[in-house]
Amino acid sequence: MYGIGEVGVKAVKSEQDYMRRSMQLNQTPKFDLTSHEESNSLIRRHESEKSRGSTFLKTQVDDSSLCSTSSICSAPICRQFWRAGNYDDRLNSKPASQNGTGYLRIHPKFLHSNATSHKWVFGAVAELLDNSVDEIQNGATFVIVDKILNPRNGTTALLIQDDGGGMDPEAMRRCLSFGFSDKKSKTAIGQYGNGFKTSSMRLGADVVVFSRCQKNRTLTQSVGLLSYTYLMQTRQDRIVVPMVSNTFEINRCNIHVDYQFNANSGTWNTLHNEQQLKNNLSILLQWSPVATEAELLKQCDDIGPHGTKIIVYNLWHNDDGKMELDFESDPEAYLSILYLQVPEKFSILLRGRVVEYHNIAADLKFPEFIMYRPQNVEGSVLTTIGFLKEAPAVNIHGFNVYHKNRLILPFWHVVTYSDSRGRGVVGVLEANFIEPTHNKQEFEKTPVFQKLETRLKEMTQEYWDYHCGLI
Ligand SMILES: Nc1ncnc2c1ncn2[C@@H]1O[C@H](COP(=O)(O)OP(=O)(O)OP(=O)(O)O)[C@@H](O)[C@H]1O
Ligand SMILES: [Mg+2]
Incomplete structure (x- = not known):
């Protein structure tokens, strides 16, 4: 490099x-x-x-x-x-x-x-x-x-x-x-x-x-x-x-x-x-x-x-x-x-x-690729979801959500893993259909954003239910 x-x-x-x-x-x-x-x-x-x-x-x-x-x-x-x-x-x-x-x-x-x-x-x-x-x-x-x-x-x-x-x-x-x-x-x-x-x-x-x-x-x-x-x-x-x-x-x-x-x-x-x-x-x-x-x-x-x-x-x-x-x-x-x-x-x-560029999606164990179609928006978004290499012995989970190539939300906790359904599960997606706030550290909390949150929560739990036996 x-x-x-x-x-x-x-x-x-x-x-x-x-x-x-x-x-x-x-x-x-x-x-x-x-x-x-x-x-x-x-x-x-x-x-x-x-x-x-x-x-x-x-x-x-x-x-x-x-x-x-x-x-x-x-x-x-x-x-x-x-x-x-x-x-x-x-x-x-x-x-x-x-x-x-x-x-x-x-x-x-x-x-x-x-x-x-x-x-x-x-x-x-x-x-x-x-x-x-x-x-x-x-x-x-x-x-x-x-x-x-x-x-x-x-x-x-x-x-x-x-x-x-x-x-x-x-x-x-x-x-x-x-x-x-x-x-x-x-x-x-x-x-x-x-x-x-x-x-x-x-x-x-x-x-x-x-x-x-x-x-x-x-x-x-x-x-x-x-x-x-x-x-x-x-x-x-x-x-x-x-x-x-x-x-x-x-x-x-x-x-x-x-x-x-x-x-x-x-x-x-x-x-x-x-x-x-x-x-x-x-x-x-x-x-x-x-x-x-x-x-x-x-x-x-x-x-x-x-x-x-x-x-x-x-x-x-x-x-x-x-x-x-x-x-x-x-x-x-x-x-x-x-x-x-x-x-x-x-x-x-x-x-x-x-600075060595790090593609987290490429590092995930047992990755799944899930298409998400936001309502009233053309096209679909690919989400990569999987376990971190270090899972289950790791305290990190959540989604890295990018907007136009730039990380807005790092490891966004759409679920709490107090019930364990999500521990070590990480996802990556580029959500160009929602708008970042002016400081580019969050997204505007619109209904479209809330729907995305709900869907990512489901994705995490479904992923966990199917794959938790693998780690
Ligand atoms: N490093 C740079 N090289 C060339 N032009 C620059 C550079 N930094 C800023 N500019 C110019 O200054 C303008 C204002 O920059 P600023 O970061 O305030 O706004 P922006 O990047 O257009 O939008 P945002 O507020 O979303 O960052 C830019 O649109 C660009 O034209
Ligand atoms: Mg700028």
Whole structure:
């Protein structure tokens, strides 16, 4: 399986070689956002490649006047997620400058309350992975999940990076806005236009996104910031979301800067007017882990020809002061069953190691394949049911229910096995005829869902009655 990762690296490498030839490279980068562990071979390889051939891209903007290296981006006042939404905004609020009728107003508290839908931090990590997995159809071959160091304050940050199609400036704006989903494909996991915001804000107070995209022979890169810390500390009492994207102006929530590559001059040109660039860049450099425009461009360069790099920082803490996202506890088991099928050419790299995909259905003893026809829905669904290899000496049972390839309900207990009829019985099915809730950790409790529950209960008991003598 490791070879698959290598294929991805090779693809990145050859495209980077192509990029190097076509771009004018003229400075050596300073590397700032460092991986905690030397073991992350993929990143290491990226880095050593970068140091062999210089990667810094010339920009037409003189960054010396725009960077604010002296200001440290401070941690949010409250580091516990479940308490961070409790503040008295009457004392603090500062009127926002945009009062026009062309804007919707959303209170910054919404950023926080929207994120409370994720009770579990790994459920939030899964949303960020979903966005990378949805990029497989745009050429993604890997997604990296790792911890890195935020050089501003020495704290741990979360890195999620893929080599998918990336986002052009318009897509970046939609990514940072609420309820806009670009995904038209029936097979895409994403549908609500909400996952990025809820999950990143559930994991940490702040997130910065770097993305590179080639579309219609145009190469762009965009950097966006969603910062609860910034909104709190500058006492913004509202997030302004543009209702029509082409009336977009400087937006106090969706801070982003965009560049387009000019192949003739070999330079990155800004897509903003001078004032816009100055405003957005100064906020980005003050409130994100990157302190200079040069570092910001270096981060984009690290992506390669196309893809997206997300850094969630000022990660939330538990009441005992420890980070909620515990990198030491092993999320690998969850990640290994998160998708029903992962294409051969795609790898999930968790802290430098390829996550081995685990097909539970293929592991079952005495499997049975049962067709289920939901009422009023076309087609039927295949359920695989059987005993876990370890049965009966195992305390696990239930159904892994997927929706569009993504695990929504892990080991759903449709029966209690106090009467023993179900112990060790596990099933797997993809239920695309019911809808997941917005956090993708449950399904909507509709009558169709309830019928499915009843049928799975019967299936378990019938299976048990016929097969319990075999174990
Ligand atoms: N890694 C990525 N690569 C490319 N585009 C991305 C990436 N992450 C987010 N986006 C873009 O940002 C948009 C918003 O993402 P978000 O996760 O909020 O919503 P969604 O995936 O469309 O729907 P859902 O709320 O169901 O997850 C996506 O529709 C996609 O266009
Ligand atoms: Mg999504």
